[in-house]
Amino acid sequence: MIGDIEVRFEPQGKRIRIRRGQNILEAASRAGILIDAPCGGKGLCGKCKVRVRNEKLVPSPAEEKLLSPEEIERNIRLACQYFPQSDVVVEILEPAIESIGKVELEKGLFRIRSRCPVSKFFLSLPPPSLEDQRSDEERLLSALAKADRIAPFVRLRLPKILREANFQVTATVVEGEVIAIDKGNTEREIYGVALDIGTTTLAAYLLHLPTGTKVASYSALNPQTIYGADVVSRINYTIEKKEGLAEMRQRVLEGINKLLDEVCSFSGVCKEKIYQATVVGNTCMTHFFLGVDGRNLAFSPYVPAFSRTVQLRASEAGLDICPDARVYILPNIAGFVGADTVGIILATGLYKKKGFYLALDVGTNGEIALGSREGITVCSTAAGPAFEGAHIQFGMHATSGAINRVYIEDDVRIGTIDGGAPRGICGSGLLDAVAEMLKAGLIDSSGRMLSPEEAEGFSPALRERLLIYEGDRCFVLSRAEENALGRDIFISQRDVRELQLAKGAMRAGIEILLKEMGIEARQLEGVFLAGAFGNYIRRESALTVGLLPPLPLDKIFMVGNAAGRGAMMALALPSALRRAEEIARNCHYIELTASPEFTNYFMDGMLFPEYNVLSFK
Numbered sequence: 078m079i080g081d082i083e084v085r086f087e088p089q090g091k092r093i094r095i096r097r098g099q100n101i102l103e104a105a106s107r108a109g110i111l112i113d114a115p116c117g118g119k120g121l122c123g124k125c126k127v128r129v130r131n132e133k134l135v136p137s138p139a140e141e142k143l144l145s146p147e148e149i150e151r152n153i154r155l156a157c158q159y160f161p162q163s164d165v166v167v168e169i170l171e172p173a174i175e176s177i178g179k180v181e182l183e184k185g186l187f188r189i190r191s192r193c194p195v196s197k198f199f200l201s202l203p204p205p206s207l208e209d210q211r212s213d214e215e216r217l218l219s220a221l222a223k224a225d226r227i228a229p230f231v232r233l234r235l236p237k238i239l240r241e242a243n244f245q246v247t248a249t250v251v252e253g254e255v256i257a258i259d260k261g262n263t264e265r266e267i268y269g270v271a272l273d274i275g276t277t278t279l280a281a282y283l284l285h286l287p288t289g290t291k292v293a294s295y296s297a298l299n300p301q302t303i304y305g306a307d308v309v310s311r312i313n314y315t316i317e318k319k320e321g322l323a324e325m326r327q328r329v330l331e332g333i334n335k336l337l338d339e340v341c342s343f344s345g346v347c348k349e350k351i352y353q354a355t356v357v358g359n360t361c362m363t364h365f366f367l368g369v370d371g372r373n374l375a376f377s378p379y380v381p382a383f384s385r386t387v388q389l390r391a392s393e394a395g396l397d398i399c400p401d402a403r404v405y406i407l408p409n410i411a412g413f414v415g416a417d418t419v420g421i422i423l424a425t426g427l428y429k430k431k432g433f434y435l436a437l438d439v440g441t442n443g444e445i446a447l448g449s450r451e452g453i454t455v456c457s458t459a460a461g462p463a464f465e466g467a468h469i470q471f472g473m474h475a476t477s478g479a480i481n482r483v484y485i486e487d488d489v490r491i492g493t494i495d496g497g498a499p500r501g502i503c504g505s506g507l508l509d510a511v512a513e514m515l516k517a518g519l520i521d522s523s524g525r526m527l528s529p530e531e532a533e534g535f536s537p538a539l540r541e542r543l544l545i546y547e548g549d550r551c552f553v554l555s556r557a558e559e560n561a562l563g564r565d566i567f568i569s570q571r572d573v574r575e576l577q578l579a580k581g582a583m584r585a586g587i588e589i590l591l592k593e594m595g596i597e598a599r600q601l602e603g604v605f606l607a608g609a610f611g612n613y614i615r616r617e618s619a620l621t622v623g624l625l626p627p628l629p630l631d632k633i634f635m636v637g638n639a640a641g642r643g644a645m646m647a648l649a650l651p652s653a654l655r656r657a658e659e660i661a662r663n664c665h666y667i668e669l670t671a672s673p674e675f676t677n678y679f680m681d682g683m684l685f686p687e688y689n690v691l692s693f694k
């Protein structure tokens with residue numbers, strides 16, 4: 078589309094023409110540069126900052142509110158609020174979404190006793206002759222005891238490949254169908270990929286299927302993040318915009334296919350040799366992945382379009398692997414408890430535990446499962462995006478430079494992801510900071526932060542960190558001269574309230590499930606903390622702020638991306654795929670919004686506990 082205004086993005090050097098009336102966020106998206114936009118471009122979060130170099134327009138009311146006077150002076154603007162009137166050069170200040178968060182996942186070995194559902198056969202076929210005029214199809218199938226048909230894509234390529242390979246070929250067979258044909262002997266090259274589509278993060282795990290060994294795994298931010306940090310913003314986008322759903326699907330497919338490029342180039346595996354894929358994700362993400370309208374998920378009674386395992390071919394799913402590879406989307410449990418929770422239950426073995434265990438996936442939405450081999454009850458809480466760093470003044474995703482560790486004694490010590498110069502605070506950093514402030518007495522159990530005047534008994538270093546900024550009490554974690562932002566990075570009173578809302582909702586969900594199962598927290602055999610957030614969180618901090626009920630530390634297990642591990646199990650073991658279906662069918666779902674007790678538990682859950690975490694060791 079030719080527009081009348083040119084926008085050039087730096088440092089990418091990309092140019093795009095836009096129409097008058099389009100904003101920089103849209104221009105960036107069309108140029109293939111994804112700017113983080115947790116509020117979906119509504120001018121509420123203040124995260125989509127860019128610097129406009131050669132045009133200075135009057136700031137919008139949202140910019141006046143969300144940007145500091147110094148930022149406005151430097152012409153730092155909100156991409157979603159800035160509508161260029163002439164050709165502009167726009168500086169991207171934060172690493173663009175596509176270039177951050179692309180990290181190799183845990184390097185540890187994953188090996189499972191695989192029951193490979195894919196077979197390969199090296200064949201040395203007799204070439205045709207006047208005495209043997211069988212078709213290429215008959216020639217191939219008569220040599221294969223385990224196959225009785227050929228997939229359409231293979232049929233197209235068969236004559237050429239047979240002749241180029243001098244009739245020495247390898248056939249790949251799944252469920253009696255030849256789904257791929259290679260020249261020569263490729264019998265050992267059988268791969269599958271497990272995909273976890275999170276609201277914030279996409280993850281891909283490449284498995285060598287015959288041995289059940291993980292050969293590579295990568296994660297990246299979900300490119301849909303530009304439509305908002307939470308699923309409801311994205312559903313709204315698909316409702317408000319005619320092509321919104323198709324756009325949403327295209328975005329996630331682009332992200333996944335890029336990730337497939339990464340895992341394959343890292344491991345030297347050809348994408349065509351991936352013959353099976355399993356997919357987990359929350360219910361909304363699985364809808365978007367399939368291009369299915371998810372609007373009913375956003376409105377009571379929150380009904381998904383599908384809940385059973387979906388099977389289709391890679392070419393139908395839009396995955397850039399062997400076109401006839403089988404793709405399985407694991408079943409959903411309810412509108413807000415999806416296939417990712419099924420993956421967690423599968424991976425943690427919750428469904429076969431003797432005693433009661435709790436599994437929590439702490440993220441933009443918090444999913445909670447409580448149960449044993451006797452039965453499992455699940456619920457979902459709109460925990461709010463605070464745990465992903467959204468709605469927090471200096472919040473950011475858990476990527477390089479994010480403050481993820483905070484220690485407070487006479488002064489503050491911080492740690493960042495990758496040890497980079499601090500750029501902001503991720504969810505685990507926020508949790509840590511609030512836990513340490515509670516222990517130090519800088520916050521009381523109601524969540525109220527001390528004012529500078531009230532901090533008399535504290536060390537001078539701590540007192541200096543308490544400030545009032547725009548009428549809000551703040552505590553500085555990193556000073557302007559020590560960080561990459563060049564301004565103080567702090568936790569504000571409002572940030573503490575956001576955390577209280579998020580953890581209050583999670584805690585209310587836990588308490589309601591405990592009550593439903595008729596048990597008390599002390600009867601729990603263990604708690605599994607899953608999800609990206611669960612990787613970085615400190616157990617002590619989770620207990621100190623009361624995200625979890627009081628339990629001994631050794632009963633809390635960090636299980637990383639258990640949803641992804643569940644997807645890997647379903648990939649390597651047909652029995653796990655069947656088990657996933659049983660789990661989804663048998664889980665008892667509780668709708669928290671319909672629970673009359675939710676509000677009371679939520680209010681209690683927002684308070685910080687007064688117990689000493691050390692006493693639970």
Ligand code: FES
Nearest residue numbers: 114118120123157
């Ligand atoms: S303020 Fe622009 S995306 Fe939120």
